[in-house]
Amino acid sequence: MMRVEALTKTHPGAAAPTLREVSLHAPPGALVAILGKSGAGKSTLLRCACGLDAFDSGAIEVEGTRVVGGGDPAPLLGKVGMVFQSLELFPHLRVIDNLVLAPVRARGDDAATARARASELLRDLDLPDKERAFPSALSGGQRQRVAIARALMVEPRVLLYDEPTSALDPALKTEVRRAIERVAERNGTTQLVVTHDETLAAALTQTVFVLEGGELHRAQRL
């Protein structure tokens, strides 16, 4: 579950706020899409929602953790997962090590257990034979799925996607869409997908919002 209440965010030095009183409720297990053109404030919303950026006012609540505007959003780090637009796989680590780094180092999980879980996740996402590969050796769609698997390893209650298909050709887009759907089915994770791709949004969910000029509103029927 994620609740965003009247979130307003102004970038330092900017004249006008990037986000104006944005409110949003995503119930547990929900799949929500947010449509918006570039510059609409999509990435800013996600950075606030995952705990990277502070905001002026409003609040974000994730499964019992509540952060209010002006405070330190860091408590959200590790609770809200994010698949970055640029993925940000760690290029110096093999796929399996990309996956187990955070569980082992940040949560203190046993390495063997973490590896077993990582293997399982990779199998689920159709990447069974890529454990020992480096990210540079993977295709775009495979990288996207590794990024999803890595985010899922720390078992976030909410998973955010920033333009998950922006750089992919149509076949790979389908691959990624299926992966998102599978996460919804198997893990019951609440997922928020930010995209400018209306087709993807429509294919994923009925719950579609539009972010425009820093304001969020429910989409009309697509």
Add this chain to the structure above:
Amino acid sequence: MARIELLAAAIGVLAATAGAGADTLEAVQARKVLVWGADAQGGAPFEFPDPSDPAQLIGFEVDLAEALAAQLGVGARMQQGAWDKLLELLARGDFDLALSGIEATPDKQSVCLLSHPYYVSPERLTVRRGDASAPRTLAALRGRRAGTLPGSAAERILRAAGAEVATYDGGQDDVYRDLRLGRTDAVLLDETVTAYFGAVDPALEVLPDSFGEVRYAIAMRSGDAALQRAVDGALAALARDGQLRAIYERWGIWNAETAALLGDADATPRGPALAWEAWRASTGFQPPFWVRLFSRYPALSGAFARGAVLTLVVSALAMALAIALGALLASARAFAPKPLAALAVFYVEVFRGTPLLVQLVVLYFGLPELGVTLSPFIAGVVALGLNYAATESENYRAGLASVPASQLDAARVLGLARAQALRFVVFPQAVRISLPPMTNDFIALLKDSSLISVVTLTELTKTYSMLANATHDHLGLGAVVCAWYLAVGLPFVFLARRLERRLGEGQLGVAR
């Protein structure tokens, strides 16, 4: 005696010599060894590697030091030091006294005690044989290019005469070579030097006139009056029983001025100048290259190996210091609060913006003024380390800058603490970028370590200069010393390349 200085000396054992203030004479007697400072690179006839057995140090001052020590009832050990730094090294306590053709001038008496002179050397002018326009008088030297050794009486005479003076740090050989090559028109130097470098060369002509004279004396620390009395007593005894005269005759430098100094009525040498003949014979005839390759160079392996070990140990320790401090500086610049970051910038600019040589000299000769006396070894390692830390920190900063900030974000969102994110995600990627320039720097440091010869350490380059000056074999020994440098440096290059490959696994780049 005096084998070319051992590594043990380098490791700082020589700091055992008493520092200023203690009674040096008592220390010498307790130690049973007189440690005398001299520069073996100065060459013949003072103290220099024997051309026919370069591992052996010989010279009239070697003989003199041994005779002197014997008078005092102790042994003698030479300590290498750069000639123009001998008095500073003496003041630091690096040896008991300095005996290396030091001119007895009044200005020295304010910084040290001088013994009675033990030798008088006229200044002789050497010109190219058959050079019609050669300057043959002081007046003729005005505006002409004349070579000599830096800081010598000859230099002062030349400057007073209005000559355009060229001085050489490399040794006497260079002074006369430039005269032969026409880069200078005359050389003015002590008769001692002239006899061994000018007079032996058929292409050169030594004028018989005296252009002034210098007296050599032994320098001791101010306050060592007891040692001074003992040394003067010993010199007088050596003059009385003819030992001094015998030494000077053997080396072919007995002259009327010295005879007068020692109260000897007979200025004509009685015996043959055996040592001078031997020197002339060994330098006048260079063995063919293959003979040097198979007999002389292998025989010098020991001397070069000692130099190489010192070069390597100093460089490796300095690099370790540079890496640790460099990482700290780069981290301060990237992550510390502003005042600390500014301090790091200040450090980097100061240490990379000023010459390493200046830093080393300040550290070694300057710090004792503040009561901090570092051993030569420590001073060398610290100076190189502090200097290269500045370069290293810039390498690491470049490495850090090459990792996108979004990598740190991604790690943070996964729940890694900032320190963990830096350690596991950012640093490993940054190191990969920094490694090739680091390898570069280590090789540069290896070569820059030759500067530590300024603080009495005989590393590879110093070993080379001493041997090359003694044997006149600059080309062949040059190849040998280059081979040694490569032998020391290349293994690290290969290691670094392997590490690079391992760190670079999975990462694509234009060049691998």
